[in-house]
Amino acid sequence: MAQSLPVSPLAPAKFPELAPIKGVRLASAAAGVKYQNRTDVMLAVLDPGSAVAGVFTRSATRSAPVLDCQAKLGGSTESGAAILVNSGNSNAFTGHYGQSSVAEITQALAAETGLPPERIFTASTGVIGEPLPHDRITGKITELNDGLSEDRLKDAAEAIMTTDTFPKGSTAQVEIGGRTVSISGFAKGSGMIAPDMATMLVYIFTDAKYDQTELQKLLSGLNDSSFNCITVDSDTSTSDSLMLCATGASGVDATGDDDFTQALNGVMLDLSHQVVRDGEGATKFVEIQVTGAASDTDAKVHGLSIANSPLVKTAIAGEDPNWGRVVMAIGKSGALADRDKLSIWFGDILVAEKGWVSPSYREENGAAQMKQDNILIRVDLGLGEGASTVWTCDLTHQYISINADYRS
Amino acid sequence: MAQSLPVSPLAPAKFPELAPIKGVRLASAAAGVKYQNRTDVMLAVLDPGSAVAGVFTRSATRSAPVLDCQAKLGGSTESGAAILVNSGNSNAFTGHYGQSSVAEITQALAAETGLPPERIFTASTGVIGEPLPHDRITGKITELNDGLSEDRLKDAAEAIMTTDTFPKGSTAQVEIGGRTVSISGFAKGSGMIAPDMATMLVYIFTDAKYDQTELQKLLSGLNDSSFNCITVDSDTSTSDSLMLCATGASGVDATGDDDFTQALNGVMLDLSHQVVRDGEGATKFVEIQVTGAASDTDAKVHGLSIANSPLVKTAIAGEDPNWGRVVMAIGKSGALADRDKLSIWFGDILVAEKGWVSPSYREENGAAQMKQDNILIRVDLGLGEGASTVWTCDLTHQYISINADYRS
Numbered sequence: 165m166a167q168s169l170p171v172s173p174l175a176p177a178k179f180p181e182l183a184p185i186k187g188v189r190l191a192s193a194a195a196g197v198k199y200q201n202r203t204d205v206m207l208a209v210l211d212p213g214s215a216v217a218g219v220f221t222r223s224a225t226r227s228a229p230v231l232d233c234q235a236k237l238g239g240s241t242e243s244g245a246a247i248l249v250n251s252g253n254s255n256a257f258t259g260h261y262g263q264s265s266v267a268e269i270t271q272a273l274a275a276e277t278g279l280p281p282e283r284i285f286t287a288s289t290g291v292i293g294e295p296l297p298h299d300r301i302t303g304k305i306t307e308l309n310d311g312l313s314e315d316r317l318k319d320a321a322e323a324i325m326t327t328d329t330f331p332k333g334s335t336a337q338v339e340i341g342g343r344t345v346s347i348s349g350f351a352k353g354s355g356m357i358a359p360d361m362a363t364m365l366v367y368i369f370t371d372a373k374y375d376q377t378e379l380q381k382l383l384s385g386l387n388d389s390s391f392n393c394i395t396v397d398s399d400t401s402t403s404d405s406l407m408l409c410a411t412g413a414s415g416v417d418a419t420g421d422d423d424f425t426q427a428l429n430g431v432m433l434d435l436s437h438q439v440v441r442d443g444e445g446a447t448k449f450v451e452i453q454v455t456g457a458a459s460d461t462d463a464k465v466h467g468l469s470i471a472n473s474p475l476v477k478t479a480i481a482g483e484d485p486n487w488g489r490v491v492m493a494i495g496k497s498g499a500l501a502d503r504d505k506l507s508i509w510f511g512d513i514l515v516a517e518k519g520w521v522s523p524s525y526r527e528e529n530g531a532a533q534m535k536q537d538n539i540l541i542r543v544d545l546g547l548g549e550g551a552s553t554v555w556t557c558d559l560t561h562q563y564i565s566i567n568a569d570y571r572s
Numbered sequence: 573m574a575q576s577l578p579v580s581p582l583a584p585a586k587f588p589e590l591a592p593i594k595g596v597r598l599a600s601a602a603a604g605v606k607y608q609n610r611t612d613v614m615l616a617v618l619d620p621g622s623a624v625a626g627v628f629t630r631s632a633t634r635s636a637p638v639l640d641c642q643a644k645l646g647g648s649t650e651s652g653a654a655i656l657v658n659s660g661n662s663n664a665f666t667g668h669y670g671q672s673s674v675a676e677i678t679q680a681l682a683a684e685t686g687l688p689p690e691r692i693f694t695a696s697t698g699v700i701g702e703p704l705p706h707d708r709i710t711g712k713i714t715e716l717n718d719g720l721s722e723d724r725l726k727d728a729a730e731a732i733m734t735t736d737t738f739p740k741g742s743t744a745q746v747e748i749g750g751r752t753v754s755i756s757g758f759a760k761g762s763g764m765i766a767p768d769m770a771t772m773l774v775y776i777f778t779d780a781k782y783d784q785t786e787l788q789k790l791l792s793g794l795n796d797s798s799f800n801c802i803t804v805d806s807d808t809s810t811s812d813s814l815m816l817c818a819t820g821a822s823g824v825d826a827t828g829d830d831d832f833t834q835a836l837n838g839v840m841l842d843l844s845h846q847v848v849r850d851g852e853g854a855t856k857f858v859e860i861q862v863t864g865a866a867s868d869t870d871a872k873v874h875g876l877s878i879a880n881s882p883l884v885k886t887a888i889a890g891e892d893p894n895w896g897r898v899v900m901a902i903g904k905s906g907a908l909a910d911r912d913k914l915s916i917w918f919g920d921i922l923v924a925e926k927g928w929v930s931p932s933y934r935e936e937n938g939a940a941q942m943k944q945d946n947i948l949i950r951v952d953l954g955l956g957e958g959a960s961t962v963w964t965c966d967l968t969h970q971y972i973s974i975n976a977d978y979r980s
Contacts, residue, residue, distance in 0.1 A: 225903030225911040257899050257911065259928030292896035293929050402903050474882070474967075478975035488700035491665050495633030496808035503633040503665065520667030521701050559882075560976065564969050567886035 187411025198252030228262030445562025485530030505546030595819025606660030636670030853970025893938030913954030
């Protein structure tokens with residue numbers, strides 16, 4: 165089924181040229197976990213001295229690999245590290261068997277590479293509730309280890325796709341003290357796609373040197389305004405994982421550097437937007453800017469309430485400038501709002517203000533905004549300084565087809 | 573458009589014979605607020621001594637009639653009271669004009685009936701953001717007042733429909749101290765339907781005598797386990813209103829009577845389920861029973877997370893026993909859960925337990941459950957005594973068609 169879906173109309177024109185990252189070598193292989201005739205496992209090996217940071221799903225029913233990764237964060241950076249990811253099976257809700265599969269893969273990889281098990285991270289994405297056929301993966305570890313190369317970022321990005329319609333990559337370079345540092349990352353995810361439960365997995369690498377504790381803080385902070393601000397259908401995977409690895413091979417210490425932070429933020433936003441652009445059945449990319457809220461948290465609650473509203477999302481799919489549904493979504497969010505202080509814009513068109521439709525608003529102007537592929541909805545609450553921006557896509561017949569018309 | 577939608581396949585076979593309620597007279601009329609060739613305004617007039625209770629949407633952007641009703645609750649029961657409801661226009665997000673429209677209608681009705689304005693309640697349902705043409709309604713008040721009759725409950729139910737595909741009524745009689753007390757009510761609502769923002773409005777009448785303060789407590793309590801436990805699409809109207817009126821005309825004081833509470837609860841559950849059965853595009857009626865939660869509140873959070881999950885709802889539409897999506901919805905809800913203590917049933921089929929698929933589960937048994945019109949999903953968290961039941965419907969292509977394919 166993955167192969168049969170047409171590429172999203174919102175996809176970038178092509179996969180970017182990702183700068184290789186010194187100190188990270190990657191490989192992919194076809195292990196036949198579930199899919200045939202494609203790669204489905206990727207390995208990334210990091211040189212000694214690499215810092216590793218991660219953020220993971222907060223689901224109470226998270227998968228065995230997620231629990232294993234969380235337990236290993238913060239370990240010694242002295243030795244190298246590795247990340248192994250398979251697609252086709254999520255190893256989620258697989259009982260005690262799930263942890264055994266993680267251990268088998270970790271042991272085999274430790275034996276092959278000489279890396280300590282506590283620096284080996286794994287992730288799995290695909291069908292839930294079925295035992296992971298880990299033998300198929302361990303049987304490919306020698307092939308993977310032998311094939312490691314710095315220029316295989318795109319191969320790795322393709323191996324972890326499930327029902328994504330395009331591979332997702334992003335890259336940036338930044339000058340620090342006259343020397344160049346590179347950041348390259350890739351992601352998979354397009355909401356939750358039947359018949360499997362899909363997942364968002366993101367791996368970002370840099371050759372900057374970065375203190376591991378500070379790297380974790382940096383990642384958690386930037387995640388709050390990027391991957392935690394996107395939503396396709398309000399559903400949350402049991403396997404979502406985001407990892408950031410700094411090899412230090414450039415010899416440039418970027419700890420706390422503002423330009424580095426900004427470049428990394430750009431990569432994270434780019435990847436998070438690509439996930440939305442591959443949202444199930446998406447035909448519109450929607451940015452929702454909320455300002456004037458009582459707090460940043462309130463602004464995000466309002467933004468996500470609008471972004472997750474089926475009525476707002478179907479109106480956008482129908483190119484209907486139905487601002488009444490935006491009012492409804494603000495009203496139900498639970499965050500502070502005052503009907504009579506609220507202003508709403510579609511693009512640069514002021515639609516509603518002072519508790520009513522704006523006197524300057526003309527329906528045809530709102531309708532013209534809705535015909536774009538990229539939609540901007542702006543809301544000002546008129547209450548304070550709180551602000552947040554979130555991103556989503558529309559809700560279309562194709563979403564229903566993907567999720568209801570096919571049987572697992 | 574209302575007339576063009578086919579009647580929901582989940583509709584009851586026929587509208588029930590509602591017992592007339594002594595002390596309540598009703599009438600309907602065609603005011604042409606928006607719809608042509610149908611009634612769109614209903615009036616209910618209550619005899620002196622009637623207690624009136626109400627619960628309303630918690631939306632921060634609630635409508636002018638809702639704010640007016642809330643301000644009037646708890647007034648003296650000495651005089652009579654009246655409720656006037658129009659369909660076709662919700663008088664929501666209509667600025668200062670909204671309150672003027674409510675005042676105009678209230679004054680006209682007070683002049684016609686001699687009732688004090690503070691005992692006149694109104695509601696409006698239909699398009700949002702357009703001024704209510706209240707003159708069309710005040711122009712019909714004499715006709716309405718002249719047409720009042722105890723046996724016009726069904727006429728009233730029909731007048732308040734917007735895009736409902738069937739009128740919704742329920743009735744019960746209960747013996748208290750050897751004398752009969754009657755309860756009859758009607759509702760409208762089917763989620764939020766384009767091109768209008770629809771609303772749930774419910775009016776229930778009884779000839780029991782009931783202390784007004786106690787009646788308010790009774791209604792609020794029962795509402796928490798009936799209308800507050802249903803969801804079609806997670807969106808909340810700016811106009812939702814539920815009113816309960818006790819005329820006392822039977823001479824029987826039912827204050828605190830258990831049989832009365834139980835009968836009223838039955839009427840409220842019946843009406844709430846009919847709203848779900850008229851959910852936009854619904855083909856399945858879904859009951860979600862959650863037990864073993866850390867608290868009743870946690871149980872309801874889990875239940876609504878399952879009920880509102882687009883992935884669960886589309887799986888049900890596709891008759892797919894996709895229990896992994898139920899696990900996902902529990903995991904993301906934010907309420908306490910332990911993956912390895914969780915059990916899930918479809919109907920009486922145990923699907924998952926102890927963090928994995930049940931050894932006794934066979935996919936064909938789950939699939940057979942999913943072919944029913946009425947689906948039962950049971951979840952036991954294995955943590956405590958908390959329990960809650962919620963109701964919803966599936967998410968189908970027809971929902972998208974109703975909400976995206978037509979322009980307002």
